[in-house]
Amino acid sequence: MDEEVERIAEDIESMKIRGAGRIARAAASALAITARKSSATSSEEFVGEMLDAARRLIATRPTAVSLPNSVRFVVKRLREGSKARLSLGSLKEHVIEASEILIEGSEQAVTRIGEYGSKMIEEGDTVMTHCNSSAALEIIKTAHKQGKKIKVYATETRPLFQGHITSQILSKEGIDVSLICDNAVRFFISKIDKVIVGADAIAANGALINKIGTSLVALAAKEVAIPFIVGAETIKFSPETIVGELIKIEERPWSEVINPEILRNIGKISVRNPSFDVTPPEYIDMIVTEKGVIPPQGSIQILEENYGWMTPEELFIL
Secondary structure, eight states, X not given: OOHXXXXXXXXHHTTSSOSHHHHHHHHHHHHHHHHHHOOOSSHHHHHHHHHHHHHHHHTTOSSXXXXXXXXXXXXXXXXXXXXXXXXXXXXXXXXXXXXXXXXXXHHHHHHHXXXXXXXXXXXXXXXXXXXXXXXXXXXXXXXXXXXXXXXXXXXXXXXXXXHHHHHHHHHHTTOEEEEEOGGGHHHHGGGOSEEEEOOSEEOTTSOEEEETXXXXXXXXXXXXXXXXXXXXXXXXXXXGGGGTOOOOOOBOOGGGTSOHHHHHHHOSOOOOOBOEEEEOGGGOOEEEETTEEEOGGGHHHHHHHHHTTOOHHHHTOO
């Protein structure tokens, strides 16, 4: 496999590349690089190279639904071009074009989500967010650019502290932002007007799979009856859930949670590090997509529009 592509895969795996939208764009970019650098001398050999790269990319992050969706988007067009017996050169161009379409669409999607979601933020609102989401940040930044005076509480989002990145981005935009510990959410929730988070995946029933701790934020928001809003590109909706597949929750290395030296001093214990949790649709007020705002119950319609024509066999082509 090409070194540049392997480096992208490793960056996704290690979470140097994080955020579902960024992951999807990185995967599409890696496939385009594979196509451009391919030394294949036949269409069959080229298809094999592309599928090897696709499998490597998908294996990096099992919970990030946008990753297999973006890979599937490109591979579907690869297979279509192969069946149409395109020449090797034309097949490469077909794959590169598909990758570029996905990347451009993903970038535009976040902008549109910001435009739709910003309408839900009012002058003087205090917003809470969790983790580091391009879509959630775009909603907040767009509202700020519209001249609305807002304040943001950003959780640290342990164990990898993605909230530090969120706070830095918002601060540079000139937004009043306070960084808080994850376990201070309920302490501050009474000061909040709206919660806005991103998504790693959306299931067919409208359930949200997002960074660990999201469900606790949603529970606190439900308790005080404030809107819990999700910003999610449609590429994050999981087509596998239509045919009964459950979204796998990734567990990451224990070393992200505790220093090995400290662990040795404590003694023999197990350390669990789930990266995501599930927020039930009953705790979600609305989902903002690039196609508009929907209730969580509208997720199945998004999935049917985007993937309803696919058979179970086509869903699992890799």
